[in-house]
Amino acid sequence: MLALILASLAAAQGQALRLEVPHEPGLEQITVTWNGHERPLVRQGETWMALLGVDLDTEAGAHEAELSLTYADGRSAQRTEPIAVSAAEFPTTELTVEPRYVELSPEDQQRANRESGEIAQIYATVTPEAHWSEPFLVPIPGVSGGRNFGHRRIFNGQPRAPHSGADLRAATGTPILAANRGRVVLAKELFFSGNAVFVDHGLGVYTVYLHLSRIDVEPGQMVGRGQQVGLAGATGRVTGPHLHWGARIVDARVDPFSLLSVYE
Numbered sequence: 001m002l003a004l005i006l007a008s009l010a011a012a013q014g015q016a017l018r019l020e021v022p023h024e025p026g027l028e029q030i031t032v033t034w035n036g037h038e039r040p041l042v043r044q045g046e047t048w049m050a051l052l053g054v055d056l057d058t059e060a061g062a063h064e065a066e067l068s069l070t071y072a073d074g075r076s077a078q079r080t081e082p083i084a085v086s087a088a089e090f091p092t093t094e095l096t097v098e099p100r101y102v103e104l105s106p107e108d109q110q111r112a113n114r115e116s117g118e119i120a121q122i123y124a125t126v127t128p129e130a131h132w133s134e135p136f137l138v139p140i141p142g143v144s145g146g147r148n149f150g151h152r153r154i155f156n157g158q159p160r161a162p163h164s165g166a167d168l169r170a171a172t173g174t175p176i177l178a179a180n181r182g183r184v185v186l187a188k189e190l191f192f193s194g195n196a197v198f199v200d201h202g203l204g205v206y207t208v209y210l211h212l213s214r215i216d217v218e219p220g221q222m223v224g225r226g227q228q229v230g231l232a233g234a235t236g237r238v239t240g241p242h243l244h245w246g247a248r249i250v251d252a253r254v255d256p257f258s259l260l261s262v263y264e
Helices: 106-123
Strands: 010-012 015-022 027-032 037-040 042-044 045-052 060-069 076-086 092-095 152-155 167-169 176-177 184-191 195-202 205-212 228-231 243-250 251-255
Touching: 010 092, 015 060, 027 045, 045 076, 045 243, 045 251, 060 106, 076 092, 106 184, 184 205, 205 228
Parallel strands: 010 076, 092 152
Antiparallel strands: 015 045, 027 037, 027 060, 042 045, 060 076, 167 243, 176 228, 184 195, 195 205, 205 243, 243 251
């Protein structure tokens, strides 16, 4: 029987998982359905690979990933594998920001809605190939951890969505590097996020770099692992200079630092 190999069959809310399936003669295609979304695995040598994301709001408990395998002789096979999701602690953080980022004018609300739709369309696109072949890295060399991922945020006394990225301490002007090879799909100033860069790494994996003081890349550009994409800053809805480093795997909001561990 074909064996499914996961780096772990268990993950906490807001974490990434590496899914691997050994190759066998005649195997032409594998897709996985997870959280209602189907995506391809790509062959890398003698294994097929994809990354799965456990969204920070995924209910803790038993879940299933469904595999569909297609062979050159027309055969097909299906398999279901359990993934245990454990609960994570996400504290509440209260912040004070400029009132215009909490009580939006009609014009700013329209802009925020338009940008939200644009970002949703980006995340809904799954490039059927992996642009990367090396482990992910932290976009600021020497930084070993971030803050605030998953925190339930209250801005000026009003609850808002959970914080979907990690905040990395960085003075304005600190070089920000791409976490891995990928294609830039957005590089512009956004209402809440300030100067922003979104990179598509393929297979539904995206990393984002927000609140930059300067953007050094353009949409459509391929960037290498460790290539500078901009400089840290304090643009958009912020309380001070830092880098918001985020990661999405299809629609799952995951701690970007969990991308580092999928290759351990």
